Amino acid sequence: MKSTHLLIICSLLLVACQPKSQITEIVNEPSYSADLSVDGRYVLVSTANNGLQLWDLQTKTQKYQWTQDDSQNSAIDTKIANNLKYAASLSNHSVALWSMENGQSLGWWSLPSTGQSLAISDTGSLLIGLTDGSVMSLDPANNSLIKFLGHSEKVNSVALSNDGTLALTGANDKQVILWHAKTGQPIHTWALPTRAIKVAISQDGSLVFAADSTNQGLFWQASDGQTLGKLNISRRQMNFSAARFTNDNKHLLTGTPAREVSLWQISNGKMLANWRVSRTEHAQIKGAVVYSVAEPTNNHISSISSNGLLETWSLPVQ
Secondary structure, three states, X not given: OOOOOEOXXXXXXXXXXXXXXXXXXXXXXXXEEEEEOOOOXXXXXXXXXXXXEEEEOOOOEEEEEEOOXXXXXXXXXXXXXXXXXXXXXXOXXXXXXXXXXXXXXXXXXXXXXXXXEEEXXXXXXXXXXXXXXXXXXXXXXXXXXXXXXXXXXXXXXXXXXXXXOEEEEEEOOOEEEEEEOOOOOEEEEEEOOOOEEEEEEOOOOOEEXXXXXXXXXXXXXXXXXXXXXXXXXXXXXXXXXEEEEXXXXXXXXXXXXXXEEEEEEOOOOXXXXXXXXXXXXXXXOOOOOEEEEEEEEXXXXXXXXXXXXXXXXXXXXO
């Protein structure tokens, strides 16, 4: 269903010495999840009262509105494929696949356990992390379903390579596993000091990242499993709610549940820039969870957070 709702755009100077950001209010109601497309053109938001909303940020209009299922279950995770052809949504009990080209539903599947995390590839294949420690690797185009049993506890984060062949999963068992999404065969396994909270894989599948529940964020080479480095985090705890490699594989973008957006250099783990997302004018909760981060151009980054605000910053000159 198409809509012509217009977004409200405003710019303001953020507090302290933060640079100016452009702020766009996407929704003004509670949200459970949101995902920016890799180029920052689209955002898919799961709202409390109006279902799933796909916004075209270039035309500033709502393109489609979807409902997860008939039981009014809200989606807790949302994803947009990097080729902009597919979108997916995950509730506690089901996963749905949508066409971004015509808005049609491409499939709906119930889950054998409570859903926790979601990833999507350019082929429309899905990866679903479950609270029972298993992972579903679903390929609707080939009518294929694999249940991966490599973890022993809740799977907190999952990622897929663009072509859907490589799966990356992190769980409460402190394990991060890279495996073949089509066969379930493990490739590499790494152990973190504490439970794995967030994982990410580069678009070409060459680099992987994982962070635990304290202050450890590490990079590995997918081909041989070699450790490439770690984030230089000085504080005792820094959890990530979002992570994405930049298009050139030289940097990592992250978001936290504490309003932070950061840019990191992969070669030395240095934080190059750090911003805090804004609060809404009438926000009852002071904090905001950064749901997703993206690189619309080589000179800008964007974020979408639980306050319903899309923010875009200019990157510092290096």
